[in-house]
Amino acid sequence: MPLSMVKAGEPNVIKKVGGKSETKKFLENLGFVVGGLVTVISEINGSLIVNVKDSRVAIGKDMANKILV
């Protein structure tokens, strides 16, 4: 399911990173790689703050929909 629907606080394994190749690449550079863990810290209207590889990353709703866990 897309990351935007995940419950806060639970670690999830990333299954797929979608989107345009530039965006995808940027996310991968930030640590969003298949097999990695991602935890949602907080959520405002679908936009998320997540923990990935020990750093906090804020992602917009449209982007959060393209990361599958």
Place this chain on the structure above:
Amino acid sequence: MSVKIALAGNPNCGKTTLFNALTGSNQFVGNWPGVTVEKKEGKLKGHKDVVIMDLPGIYSLSPYTLEEVVARNYLIGERPDAIINIVDGTNIERNLYLSTQIMELGIPVIMAINMMDLLEKSGEKIDIAKLGKDLGCEVVEISALKGTGIKKAAEKAVALAQSKKSAEVVHSFDKKVEDAIDAVKVMLGSQVPEEQKRFFAIKLLERDDKIVEQLNTVPDVSNEIKALEDAFDDDTESIITNERYVYISSVVADSCKKNGAKKLTTSDKIDRIVTNRWLALPIFAVVMFIVYYVSVSTVGDWATTWANDGVFGDGWHLFGIKSLFIPSVPSIVEGALNAVGCADWLSGLILDGIVAGVGAVLGFVPQMLVLFIFLAFLESCGYMARVAFIMDRIFRKFGLSGKSFIPMLIGTGCGVPGVMASRTIENDRDRKMTIMTTTFIPCGAKLPIIALIAGALFNGAWWVAPSAYFVGIAAIICSGIILKKTKMFAGEPAPFVMELPAYHMPTVSNVLRSMWERAWSFIKKAGTIILLSTIILWFLMNFGWVDGNFGMLEAEQLNDSILATIGNVIAPIFAPLGWGDWKMAVAAVTGLIAKENVVGTFGILFGFAEVAEDGSEFWGQLANSLPAVAAYSFLVFNLLCAPCFAAMGAIKREMNNIKWFFFAIGYQCLLAYVVGLCIYQVGTLITAGTFGIGTVVAFVLIIGFIYLLFRPYKESNTLNVNVKSVAKAK
């Protein structure tokens, strides 16, 4: 022999703190050629011949952001003698991702693990010796904030640089990937030095089109790419990214002891509250209110009053003690000029022109210092990144980014620091849009104009001042929507992805340094462009033809000045806006120096040498000379048109491109003219029933405006960073 050492690392890893600690005050701040990415260079303390280069914070050496391209062009093209790679120890996996790429460049690398103190607190351990052996480079522990270990790191880097050894890559990927890299390395032949071959080979496999520009002959690697993609069922970039992370995981597992049970960090707990769905906006509003209130209303206002009325006005008392009177700058200068028997015209130029003009601008400096301290604090403690996140969804709707809010808020005080604050917006398109629209918000200097029009023509009606802010906000929103549909802005919206640094207490020296960097750039502006423009305007206002003789004029003879002549020429342009009188035109022109000049110019034009800030002496005369609708159109024009010279200078500096500067100024003036015209024409139709060509034009413009606002438009999703010019400028 001079040695060049580059600092490279992720954003928020403590790179700037380390740079400041290593170089002290020995810094040179500029821009990388052709872009607004900041370039910082400094000399290592105690080593005159060691130059430290602070590269922009980056996550990788891919070509997707301007910062990455700038950093990587520097590393490939200029080849520093050594690199200090700063790694945030609390976030080691993600930081090592960049490290593996830096090590492929063939430049000797020292790895400095930062935030070791934080790491120890949380009970985590990194085996430095093991990590260094696994990565093939020397690793040192530092705390940039506390200054521990940094000297050792710098000395090791210098020794390494002088040894002239090139680094060797010890990490390796999957066998199939390594085979492909080796095959491409052979194809590269002799055009790339041996130690750089791995970097170029990987970039070619990743289909990095920017690397092609660096090569004379580009080998055809499509077979290797296809073989890899078939074998791994993914694109080559992702394959290599994955290989890097797989390798890093093995290294980290080997040398780092992590805390098993992950608790929420303090930073996360703060985020739970500060970015909470319900509390985020109220907390944000309170923070902004405090910043605004303190820097504009209380401390800032006190400081500005001191600077304007004391230092550049009637003098002031040191510490408020009556006996310690310090005369104002103008009176000191006047005394000095009288003492040497200076010619009238020259003392006029120096006092009324230069001292008054530049002084009016410098008067804003104390207020700006207060604002900049707040900003530097909010930025370095980590809250600013959250603001961008909170505001992004709202601002995105009209083509701006969440970060645009900060410049606009500051713009209510003064447009110059407002425009300069747009620098924190990384996305080029969002930043340009913000620069163009920030000055629509009425700044402190526009308030006297509002007070004048409200008092003289609307009997001080309560709604005039709020309507000015409303016009400003509406102009920003409409401009955002219209501009994002134009070709110039289309095609570059980046989805919102942003790292949030952990909250931490910034050091006093870093906050002060950041404040001073901003303030200094403003002061420099006052000394150059503003100085020049005040001299020219003073000349235009004080010289003219009286009875056929050219010469200097008395204050009452402003009607004969060159400025009045120019005013008479340009006045008809403003006739459709309802204020075709040359005096109004001249007042608007003097507003370009500083907006508060508008009221003062009116005063002189109506025969008063000195007037109150809101010009109450000539309210009656002004009310008789033009109808209320025309006055409102005059007000709106002055609010929206090109800002003062100081702010225009800031726009030019931040746009860093003359074409964009003129586009911004032109757009502002055009919008101001169109809105002013519509207000006057529609206003007279309603109040007086006048119908003419102007009314028709106004309605056509309104329809056109509505069309631009609502025309269909498809948002493009491609990210297009134009970096060719960067590569060429090198």
